[in-house]
Amino acid sequence: MNNKDGNVLSVREISKYFGGVCAVDNVSFDVREGEILGLIGPNGSGKSTLFDCVLGQLSPDSGEVRIGNTNVAGKRPCELNKLGIARTFQTLQVFSQMTVLENIILAGQEHHGSMFSRLFGKRDAGLTEAADEMIAFFRLTHVRDEMAGSLSYGQQKLVDAAMAFVAGPKLVMLDEPAGGVNLTMLVDLKERLKTFNKEHGATFVIIEHNMEFVMSLCTRILVLANGKIIAEGDPDKIRNDPVVIESYLGE
Amino acid sequence: MRPVVIAGLIALGLLVILPFGLKSYGIYVLTLWMVYSIAAMGLNLTLGYAGQVSLAQAAFLGIGAYTTAIMLKAGYPFFAAFGVSAGLAFCIGLVLGYPALRVQHHFLAFVTLGFNALVWLVFRNEEWLTGGTYGLMGFSRPTILGVDTSNQVVFYFFSLGIFLLLAFVLWWIVRSPWGRAFQALRENPIRANSLGVDVRRMTLLAFAIGSAYGGMAGSLFAPLVEFIDPHSFTLDTSLMLLLMVIIGGSGKFFGPILGALLVVLLPEGLRFTEGLYLIIYAGLVIVLMVFCPSGLLGVYDRLSAAVRIRLAGRQEPSGGDVP
Numbered sequence: 240m241n242n243k244d245g246n247v248l249s250v251r252e253i254s255k256y257f258g259g260v261c262a263v264d265n266v267s268f269d270v271r272e273g274e275i276l277g278l279i280g281p282n283g284s285g286k287s288t289l290f291d292c293v294l295g296q297l298s299p300d301s302g303e304v305r306i307g308n309t310n311v312a313g314k315r316p317c318e319l320n321k322l323g324i325a326r327t328f329q330t331l332q333v334f335s336q337m338t339v340l341e342n343i344i345l346a347g348q349e350h351h352g353s354m355f356s357r358l359f360g361k362r363d364a365g366l367t368e369a370a371d372e373m374i375a376f377f378r379l380t381h382v383r384d385e386m387a388g389s390l391s392y393g394q395q396k397l398v399d400a401a402m403a404f405v406a407g408p409k410l411v412m413l414d415e416p417a418g419g420v421n422l423t424m425l426v427d428l429k430e431r432l433k434t435f436n437k438e439h440g441a442t443f444v445i446i447e448h449n450m451e452f453v454m455s456l457c458t459r460i461l462v463l464a465n466g467k468i469i470a471e472g473d474p475d476k477i478r479n480d481p482v483v484i485e486s487y488l489g490e
Numbered sequence: 491m492r493p494v495v496i497a498g499l500i501a502l503g504l505l506v507i508l509p510f511g512l513k514s515y516g517i518y519v520l521t522l523w524m525v526y527s528i529a530a531m532g533l534n535l536t537l538g539y540a541g542q543v544s545l546a547q548a549a550f551l552g553i554g555a556y557t558t559a560i561m562l563k564a565g566y567p568f569f570a571a572f573g574v575s576a577g578l579a580f581c582i583g584l585v586l587g588y589p590a591l592r593v594q595h596h597f598l599a600f601v602t603l604g605f606n607a608l609v610w611l612v613f614r615n616e617e618w619l620t621g622g623t624y625g626l627m628g629f630s631r632p633t634i635l636g637v638d639t640s641n642q643v644v645f646y647f648f649s650l651g652i653f654l655l656l657a658f659v660l661w662w663i664v665r666s667p668w669g670r671a672f673q674a675l676r677e678n679p680i681r682a683n684s685l686g687v688d689v690r691r692m693t694l695l696a697f698a699i700g701s702a703y704g705g706m707a708g709s710l711f712a713p714l715v716e717f718i719d720p721h722s723f724t725l726d727t728s729l730m731l732l733l734m735v736i737i738g739g740s741g742k743f744f745g746p747i748l749g750a751l752l753v754v755l756l757p758e759g760l761r762f763t764e765g766l767y768l769i770i771y772a773g774l775v776i777v778l779m780v781f782c783p784s785g786l787l788g789v790y791d792r793l794s795a796a797v798r799i800r801l802a803g804r805q806e807p808s809g810g811d812v813p
Contacts, residue, residue, distance in 0.1 A: 294684065296680070296684075315683065315688075315690070316680075316683040316684045317683045317684070317685075317686050317687055317688050317689065320683075320684060320685060320686040321686050325684075325685075326684055328680075328681065328684075332678055332680070332681040333681075334673070334674055334677045334678060334681070335677065336673070336677055337670070337673065337674075337677070341670060344667075344670065345670050345671070345674055345682075345685060345687070346685045346686075348667045348670065348671070349671070349685065349686030349687055349688070350686060354691075357666065357667040357668055357671075358663070358666050358667075358668050359666070360666070360667070362665055362666060362667070363667075364667045402685060406685075406686070
């Protein structure tokens with residue numbers, strides 16, 4: 240799915256306005272295969288809006304988004320998901336009245352078989368085994384058959400992340416995966432994302448405010464402020480960039 | 491065996507034995523219960539599983555009933571009329587699903603309410619087709635495989651067969667990955683969309699299949715009552731079908747069947763109270779909704795959960811948060 244430059248995702252001159260407010264202002268960037276790209280910036284800098292524009296949740300007012308060689312203009316989120324992009328949302332989005340297992344199977348079932356086979360085929364779409372592996376990987380086996388809504392916040396966060404991975408996506412876009420997760424689980428989560436990156440070749444774009452998490456995980460970082468990219472580079476460069484320090488990181 | 495299987499077998503046994511101990515009117519009421527159950531099951535798919543509010547199920551009941559009555563009068567066999575009723579309700583339901591792609595919840599309720607009123611007006615005013623306020627009569631119950639169903643008991647078993655078949659089909663749908671997608675639609679359409687669930691297609695299907703069940707119920711309703719007029723398909727009937735779904739347990743497979751049983755039989759059972767029956771009936775509905783908004787099956791769930799917790803309490807406490 241990569242284009243000729245080896246980019247999984249190319250964003251060109253995207254802008255998005257809400258009324259008179261310019262949430263994303265003429266932003267361009269590429270995501271290279273296999274990298275873990277961090278997207279940071281102060282609240283209201285346009286990070287989540289940028290995600291929504293890339294993933295078909297919002298349509299940008301101008302500019303172009305390409306997944307590999309496919310222009311995604313007019314494509315719906317479900318179609319983009321089938322192209323191999325998975326995401327999580329900033330707020331917790333699990334299906335609280337389904338069990339953990341059902342949540343994970345749901346996240347994979349639309350990638351297996353046809354509309355027809357999903358009606359007449361197996362109840363679990365043949366996914367129980369793969370789902371159980373994913374559940375074990377995120378250490379959720381002991382709550383496999385509990386309603387997702389009855390789990391703790393941190394556990395639900397893991398279910399949310401596990402849902403993004405079960406279909407074996409090429410590109411995973413995570414919106415604040417570390418928010419509200421305790422320290423030990425955070426270390427765990429980081430290791431898991433690294434494993435997916437190394438062993439399964441998944442490419443990541445991660446929005447996060449936890450700087451330690453971002454700096455130790457990401458291979459490259461984009462800094463957004465007022466809808467514009469103000470800096471780009473590896474974690475060391477970003478940490479020492481005077482513009483970034485002034486507008487976001489602080490001394 | 492699981493308790494639900496045992497309960498199902500007992501219920502089935504009762505359904506086979508009951509008509510032989512009942513008078514003609516009793517059998518008629520039981521058949522009516524099955525017909526309304528089919529319509530309520532369809533509404534349960536649309537509303538209970540997929541979360542799309544509809545106040546138009548009576549319109550589909552009417553579309554099925556009028557289609558069947560007109561076709562029977564024209565001499566077509568029953569199953570042709572049944573198929574056309576289902577197909578027509580499916581297609582019109584699909585069209586009614588389109589507003590649901592734009593509006594939700596109480597706005598959608600008003601859209602579907604408007605649709606019900608519109609269909610009712612067609613039934614009442616298009617006299618050349620529907621007989622207007624005089625309705626349609628003069629069609630007889632069908633002969634199926636050489637068996638005349640004009641006998642109340644025979645028609646009862648014929649309806650029971652169709653009821654069980656349609657219940658099985660719905661059970662299959664809600665147990666399939668489609669059912670999971672419908673439930674995802676109800677809980678969180680945006681997240682479902684991001685996971686590859688084609689929300690547009692599933693919303694339309696939820697309406698179309700639910701409406702087809704309304705149409706098929708109507709197709710049985712016409713030969714059951716042997717006379718139809720617009721009065722049977724007003725908003726009141728849509729609200730009654732909604733009540734069946736809610737009172738039994740929305741989003742639970744047996745909910746609408748149980749709800750329909752209560753809504754159809756309770757007024758009959760309260761007949762001895764004469765003028766008081768509507769007051770008692772309304773009072774019971776209010777009490778149930780206040781104390782158990784998840785319906786009768788919600789009461790069962792609560793009790794069984796309480797029993798499980800008590801049993802678990804005797805053993806070691808399980809679960810707990812993992813750091």
